[in-house]
Structures are given as C-alpha cells and as structure tokens.
Amino acid sequence: MEKTTKILVDEHKNILKVVDVIEHECDLVESGKKLDKDFFIKAIYFIRNYADKFHHAKEEDILFKELLKDSVQERLHCNPIEQMLHEHEKGRNFVKLTETGVKKGNSKKVIEDARNYINLIRDHIYKEDNILYPMSDEALDKKTQKDILDRFSKADKLKDKDKKKCLLIVNEFKKR
Ligand SMILES: [Fe+2]
Ligand SMILES: [Fe+2]
Numbered sequence: 001m002e003k004t005t006k007i008l009v010d011e012h013k014n015i016l017k018v019v020d021v022i023e024h025e026c027d028l029v030e031s032g033k034k035l036d037k038d039f040f041i042k043a044i045y046f047i048r049n050y051a052d053k054f055h056h057a058k059e060e061d062i063l064f065k066e067l068l069k070d071s072v073q074e075r076l077h078c079n080p081i082e083q084m085l086h087e088h089e090k091g092r093n094f095v096k097l098t099e100t101g102v103k104k105g106n107s108k109k110v111i112e113d114a115r116n117y118i119n120l121i122r123d124h125i126y127k128e129d130n131i132l133y134p135m136s137d138e139a140l141d142k143k144t145q146k147d148i149l150d151r152f153s154k155a156d157k158l159k160d161k162d163k164k165k166c167l168l169i170v171n172e173f174k175k176r
Contacts, residue, residue: 002140004063004148005133011055012125014170018046019118021173026111026118040102040110042169047095050166051121054159056088059128062151066144067136075139080132087124091117 001009022043029035064081066072073079094117101109140148156163 001133002137002145004140004145004152005137007149007152008055008058008063008133009129011050011058012129014167015047015051015055015121016125017170018043018050018173019121021176022114023118024176026114029107030111035102035105035107035110037102037105040098040114043114043173044095044099044102046166046169047091047117049159049162050169052088052092054156054163054166058152058155060085060088062148062155063136066140066148072139076135080127080135084124084128084132087120091120091124094120 022040025033025036025039025043064084067076067081094113097113098110098117101107101113
C-alpha cells in the first residue's frame with residue numbers, strides 16, 4: 001500500500017472505532033437507557049471534525065482531485081468518485097438529522113438517523129479500502145504520490161488542534 005492511502009486507511013480505523021461505540025450506545029437507548037445528549041454531541045463533534053473536516057477534506061480536496069485528472073482517468077477502468085462524493089454528502093445529512101434529534105431529545109429519531117449514518121459510513125469505508133484506494137495506488141505515479149503526501153501534511157498542520165481533540169474522544173470512547 002502507498003503511504004498516501006495508508007494514512008487514509010488508518011484514519012478510517014479511528015472513524016470505525018467511534019462508530020462502533022455510537023452503535024452500542026444506540027442499542028442501549030433502544031433498550032430503555034435515557035438519551036445521553038452529551039455523548040451524542042461529542043460523537044457528532046468527532047464526525048464533523050475528524051471524519052469530515054480532517055479525513056474527507058483530504059479525499060475531496062486532494063486525492064480525488066488527482067484521480068479526476070484526465071491523464072489519470074484514462075487509466076482507470078471505472079470511476080467511483082462521483083459515488084464517493086455523493087456518499088459524503090449523504091453522511092453529512094444523516095449527521096445533521098441526528099443532531100436535530102438530539103436537540104429535540106427525540107431518542108427514536110437519534111437512533112434511526114445515527115444508524116443510517118453508521119451503515120452508510122461502514123459501507124463507504126469498505127469500498128474505499130478495497131476498491132478506490134487500491135485503484136489509486138495503481139493509477140498515481142511516484143511524483144504525484146509524493147506531492148499528495150506533502151499536501152496531506154500541510155492540511156493536517158492547519159487542523160492540528162481539532163485533530164488532537166478528536167483523538168482524545170477516540171481514546172475516551174475506547175474505554176466505554
Ligand atoms: Fe470517503
Ligand atoms: Fe475515507
């Protein structure tokens with residue numbers, strides 16, 4: 001695996017960890033636990049800042065843009081990027097709906113929308129790890145890989161504070 005996609009796969013692992021904890025909390029709420037608003041607010045903060053602003057930004061602003069260049073497109077046997085972008089949008093919408101449910105204290109809505117998000121993001125990550133990233137490793141040359149890596153680290157530096165906060169949430173959630 002190239003370093004660029006390895007970074008993204010590792011970020012997926014953090015997202016999946018948090019998503020597992022959210023799913024567990026949904027199960028608890030479903031079996032009668034009171035809606036823990038603080039938990040869901042924290043989970044939504046993580047998704048927005050880590051999954052979206054941190055991880056999806058690397059895909060949308062950097063990697064996908066490279067893959068969409070004509071010279072690269074010629075070498076791809078299919079183009080899943082439109083679909084990936086559509087799924088990012090869908091995910092943002094589910095998160096918004098979950099947030100609305102949390103604000104209203106509507107447990108049923110929170111569970112439903114959070115589960116929609118969980119299913120979507122698991123499926124999305126599976127497709128990226130197994131289809132899109134291997135494709136990217138094959139299609140992009142060494143110079144482009146190096147260039148992407150530089151841009152990744154520049155993008156990370158800008159969001160360093162949020163990243164640290166999000167990684168604390170991952171660690172906290174792991175202990176739940
Ligand atoms: Fe993605
Ligand atoms: Fe991703």
